[in-house]
Amino acid sequence: MKATTIFSMGLVALLIIVVAGVIIPNPVKGLILSEAKASGYVEYTPMEAYDLAKTICTQCHSVERIKLYCPRCGPPFVAVVPHMQTFIDNFRKSKPDMEFTNITQPQAVAIVQVWNALVGNWETDFREQDILKLIGQYDLLAELYKTPVEQRPIEYALSMRDDLKIGHMSGQLDAQKDLGKKPGDNTKSTTGPNQ
Numbered sequence: 672m673k674a675t676t677i678f679s680m681g682l683v684a685l686l687i688i689v690v691a692g693v694i695i696p697n698p699v700k701g702l703i704l705s706e707a708k709a710s711g712y713v714e715y716t717p718m719e720a721y722d723l724a725k726t727i728c729t730q731c732h733s734v735e736r737i738k739l740y741c742p743r744c745g746p747p748f749v750a751v752v753p754h755m756q757t758f759i760d761n762f763r764k765s766k767p768d769m770e771f772t773n774i775t776q777p778q779a780v781a782i783v784q785v786w787n788a789l790v791g792n793w794e795t796d797f798r799e800q801d802i803l804k805l806i807g808q809y810d811l812l813a814e815l816y817k818t819p820v821e822q823r824p825i826e827y828a829l830s831m832r833d834d835l836k837i838g839h840m841s842g843q844l845d846a847q848k849d850l851g852k853k854p855g856d857n858t859k860s861t862t863g864p865n866q
């Protein structure tokens with residue numbers, strides 16, 4: 672093949688890519704991108720993960736249910752999310768007229784980080800073998816479970832967002848505001864144990 676032929680073929684290919692980039696409508700691009708994220712090819716940003724968690728996890732119950740969840744209530748979110756996929760599978764059978772969106776593994780990884788950050792992460796309160804058993808086939812969740820929180824981009828970023836926190840941890844900063852004051856500094860209580 673002559674060099675000019677190869678060159679012009681390259682040019683045509685480039686043209687096709689450019690034209691496709693322009694004419695493929697944005698919603699389709701968005702769909703391709705969200706598909707790529709759900710499959711784990713592209714990472715969710717913390718706020719995308721936040722929106723995703725709220726959408727996926729309110730298909731059967733409200734956020735309230737998640738907000739009320741706590742260390743006393745049961746295992747950490749890394750073990751809860753696979754359990755919810757089981758509910759999705761069961762609901763599909765028992766409610767065939769309703770539609771449920773599955774939770775892919777990369778989505779589960781993002782969603783667990785969101786609720787860990789906003790409601791609480793009590794992974795260290797449970798035995799590793801118990802958690803891994805509940806995680807089951809979700810290899811990516813098992814991997815997440817073994818990753819320190821500082822190295823989980825979504826959880827780490829959202830854990831700084833006190834404005835988004837819900838559940839048993841929210842308002843903790845406020846509640847601790849008066850800690851460490853010397854007795855006597857305290858103007859609001861006159862009947863405290865220091866009397």
Ligand code: HEC
Nearest residue numbers: 727728730731732736737740744745752755758759762782
């Ligand atoms: C297919 C429907 C469905 C979806 C989707 C779903 N859940 Fe649930 N969830 C349930 C059902 C049903 C229960 C009640 C189970 C029970 O009472 O034992 C429940 C209960 C819960 C509880 C309370 C458990 C307890 O012991 O109090 C939490 C927390 C929870 N879900 C979190 C989530 C999260 C996080 C997501 C998103 C990943 C989610 N759910 C998505 C069906 C669903």
